[in-house]
Amino acid sequence: MIPxxxxxxxxxxxxxxxxxPLYLGLFIIFVLLFLFQFLNxxxxxxxxxxxxxxLFLGLMAFVILGYRESILTGLDYLIERLVLNLYFPSFIIxxxxxxxxxxxxxxxxxHKKFSSIVKKINxxxxxxxxxxxxxxxxxxxxxxxxxxxRIAMYQSQDLTMVLQMSMxxxxxxxxxxxxxxxxxxxxxxxxxxxxxxx
Amino acid sequence: xxxREKIQRNSRGKFIVIGSLLMIFGIALLSFSYFKEKKxxxxxxMNLQLSSINQKEExxxxxxxxxxxxxxxxxxxxxxxxxxxxxxxxxxxxLEIPQINLKRGFVAKDSPYNNINYAITxxxxxxxxxxxxxxxxxxxxxxxxxxxxxRNLYKLAVGxxxxxxxxxxxxxxRIVNIYYVEKTGSVALRRNYDKTTMTLITCTYQxxxxxxxxxxxxxxxMPL
Numbered sequence: 001m002i003p004x005x006x007x008x009x010x011x012x013x014x015x016x017x018x019x020x021p022l023y024l025g026l027f028i029i030f031v032l033l034f035l036f037q038f039l040n041x042x043x044x045x046x047x048x049x050x051x052x053x054x055l056f057l058g059l060m061a062f063v064i065l066g067y068r069e070s071i072l073t074g075l076d077y078l079i080e081r082l083v084l085n086l087y088f089p090s091f092i093i094x095x096x097x098x099x100x101x102x103x104x105x106x107x108x109x110x111h112k113k114f115s116s117i118v119k120k121i122n123x124x125x126x127x128x129x130x131x132x133x134x135x136x137x138x139x140x141x142x143x144x145x146x147x148x149x150r151i152a153m154y155q156s157q158d159l160t161m162v163l164q165m166s167m168x169x170x171x172x173x174x175x176x177x178x179x180x181x182x183x184x185x186x187x188x189x190x191x192x193x194x195x196x197x198x
Numbered sequence: 199x200x201x202r203e204k205i206q207r208n209s210r211g212k213f214i215v216i217g218s219l220l221m222i223f224g225i226a227l228l229s230f231s232y233f234k235e236k237k238x239x240x241x242x243x244m245n246l247q248l249s250s251i252n253q254k255e256e257x258x259x260x261x262x263x264x265x266x267x268x269x270x271x272x273x274x275x276x277x278x279x280x281x282x283x284x285x286x287x288x289x290x291x292x293l294e295i296p297q298i299n300l301k302r303g304f305v306a307k308d309s310p311y312n313n314i315n316y317a318i319t320x321x322x323x324x325x326x327x328x329x330x331x332x333x334x335x336x337x338x339x340x341x342x343x344x345x346x347x348x349r350n351l352y353k354l355a356v357g358x359x360x361x362x363x364x365x366x367x368x369x370x371x372r373i374v375n376i377y378y379v380e381k382t383g384s385v386a387l388r389r390n391y392d393k394t395t396m397t398l399i400t401c402t403y404q405x406x407x408x409x410x411x412x413x414x415x416x417x418x419x420m421p422l
Contacts, residue, residue: 080236083236083237084240084243086240087241151247151248154248155248179219182218183215190211
């Protein structure tokens, strides 16, 4: 496979559109929907908004019903890879998780709008995940593990255990944050209703 | 707003929160077995990748069966042993049946993980695929549990192909016979002793009283 320029890609894309009337039809429909919505942004016509939304949903339903086998197979494969990366993350995935944990911790610690419960949850999970990260680094250095190869990483049972614990903790942390956010939304909704009524 | 209305609204809020959490819990419960299967698949994928590096050579030389005795041969079911749950199972080979999208590893006969609750089990009386005129016997659960590795075996028919990779050789087999036996603790094997065969045994689909026996004959082998 050789790289091609952006201009050549556009030409090939045009050829692809013209090769099948279905592609051309879909392209025209999407362009029209885009124009409807684009021109309606300032006017804010509710009928147009509903019409465009219904058409988008209809198109998605058509694609899903027509190609549901492929879509289901694709979704199944996606979940398979997600679960594989949850239990056996590559080094890159693990570093992304560590980076995310830093970002979540820093953002929630220094932002005033988060409650003390959320900050305590974040501190607990963040601390433990960072501790596991340090253990991970020590194991990699002492056992001289090649972190560029996923298979080399998982030949060590200790490293496997540390990585799996980190990923499970991170997942639980995200779930806890989602539940806390959801409860906060419900409370906010009912508090707002009370204020309006009183 | 009166105090009573405030109390009512707070209770409603709590009910909605509890109701939503219960709904999420219900969805999680329903999808539990699906994700558990995906988890087992993920472990299987990693086990297969690791075993392709760590594949050990194990050959077992057993006394060849009596060629004259072409009748039934009783096979004992393996004893249940308690072993700790492994992080990675050390496979020595793989069984692949493309017809039912099955690709699973198997461990050595003397491995503590050679247990029907961990992997496709190799029976103690089995030979390995590289033994001439031997019989490679594999057993696993059928049904809907996560450890039911032979759940789709009932879809196979005479003539379907299966492949075994062992000791850097890929063996091709073809099903020549499928029959049913009562569950009595031992299984009668009816095979041609002049051929190298593989036997797959599992519980019969939708029948708790019987087991299905698949006899496959080795057709070819190819180095990997």
